[in-house]
Amino acid sequence: MEFFMSEVIEVLERTPRVLEQYLVGLSEDWLQANEGEGTWTPSQVIGHLIDGEKYNWIPRLEIILSETDERRFPVFDRFSHLQQYHEWSIEKKIREFESLREENIGKLKLLITDKSQLEITGVHPEYGEVRARELISTWTVHDLTHIAQITRVLAKRYDQAVGPWKGYLGILKN
Amino acid sequence: MEFFMSEVIEVLERTPRVLEQYLVGLSEDWLQANEGEGTWTPSQVIGHLIDGEKYNWIPRLEIILSETDERRFPVFDRFSHLQQYHEWSIEKKIREFESLREENIGKLKLLITDKSQLEITGVHPEYGEVRARELISTWTVHDLTHIAQITRVLAKRYDQAVGPWKGYLGILKN
Numbered sequence: 001m002e003f004f005m006s007e008v009i010e011v012l013e014r015t016p017r018v019l020e021q022y023l024v025g026l027s028e029d030w031l032q033a034n035e036g037e038g039t040w041t042p043s044q045v046i047g048h049l050i051d052g053e054k055y056n057w058i059p060r061l062e063i064i065l066s067e068t069d070e071r072r073f074p075v076f077d078r079f080s081h082l083q084q085y086h087e088w089s090i091e092k093k094i095r096e097f098e099s100l101r102e103e104n105i106g107k108l109k110l111l112i113t114d115k116s117q118l119e120i121t122g123v124h125p126e127y128g129e130v131r132a133r134e135l136i137s138t139w140t141v142h143d144l145t146h147i148a149q150i151t152r153v154l155a156k157r158y159d160q161a162v163g164p165w166k167g168y169l170g171i172l173k174n
Numbered sequence: 175m176e177f178f179m180s181e182v183i184e185v186l187e188r189t190p191r192v193l194e195q196y197l198v199g200l201s202e203d204w205l206q207a208n209e210g211e212g213t214w215t216p217s218q219v220i221g222h223l224i225d226g227e228k229y230n231w232i233p234r235l236e237i238i239l240s241e242t243d244e245r246r247f248p249v250f251d252r253f254s255h256l257q258q259y260h261e262w263s264i265e266k267k268i269r270e271f272e273s274l275r276e277e278n279i280g281k282l283k284l285l286i287t288d289k290s291q292l293e294i295t296g297v298h299p300e301y302g303e304v305r306a307r308e309l310i311s312t313w314t315v316h317d318l319t320h321i322a323q324i325t326r327v328l329a330k331r332y333d334q335a336v337g338p339w340k341g342y343l344g345i346l347k348n
């Protein structure tokens with residue numbers, strides 16, 4: 001268990017620092033790029049990560065560990081952030097994400113003290129029964145999927161600019 | 175031209191800092207993960223980026239701007255790094271990449287002083303005629319494609335660990 005928890009925390013604690021180096025100070029043309037209507041900009045992705053810290057990962061873990069009979073997660077609104085942080089600068093968003101993440105890693109360490117807890121289940125509104133271990137793993141991979149999304153959005157701005165190299169750059173094929 | 179150059183440099187100068195935050199101090203289980211035989215680990219990707227700084231981007235740009243008749247690029251060995259930096263720690267690799275990148279951004283600024291230079295062509299061994307502008311754009315997207323690759327390799331370690339969330343995490347589908 002210690003091994004799983006420490007390698008998960010390694011990634012979780014890095015994400016805000018990676019995003020800070022990646023996005024703070026980047027010009028608006030990069031930060032406001034997207035992949036077409038209904039897709040998110042790098043800046044909007046950070047809003048979604050903030051909401052995950054507030055309403056998703058730790059709140060759901062707390063439900064799992066609550067020792068109540070019905071440990072059903074409330075639905076997580078994946079779009080509320082589009083209004084909520086609309087006016088925030090990228091610095092402000094990343095500072096907020098960083099501070100919530102730090103707090104939540106602290107909570108995670110306090111919540112999980114024995115490996116048996118990793119096997120406790122809650123009920124996901126769509127997927128049904130899920131284990132604490134799967135929730136924590138997903139929190140980690142969710143960071144990575146959004147780092148990949150930001151990277152792909154940035155790359156696609158230069159989809160045409162790369163000329164004949166396009167066929168060789170895997171990121172432009174997704 | 176100033177606009178193109180400044181936005182390209184914004185990304186190029188961030189990459190080593192992003193990778194430093196991302197990978198330095200990460201445990202070997204993450205750093206030595208790959209996507210199966212013949213694929214690269216996050217650590218090996220940094221070796222490839224080092225080689226790009228040494229043998230690819232700026233040397234090719236220098237050939238384009240050389241005012242000689244035949245501005246043909248030598249072939250770039252995409253695999254030599256697998257032996258060359260095999261024993262290097264991740265810190266050492268990233269420090270080397272960071273230092274070469276800084277030097278190369280300095281060279282880029284000295285080499286391109288007029289927008290007409292961006293339209294000069296060289297001959298790629300595979301793609302034929304390519305413009306300086308396309309080479310510089312590709313340098314940038316090449317960074318992004320490898321940040322995405324590292325991210326995907328890390329995520330895939332938890333391909334099974336996420337349980338029923340797998341279908342919802344785009345990064346696990348590539």
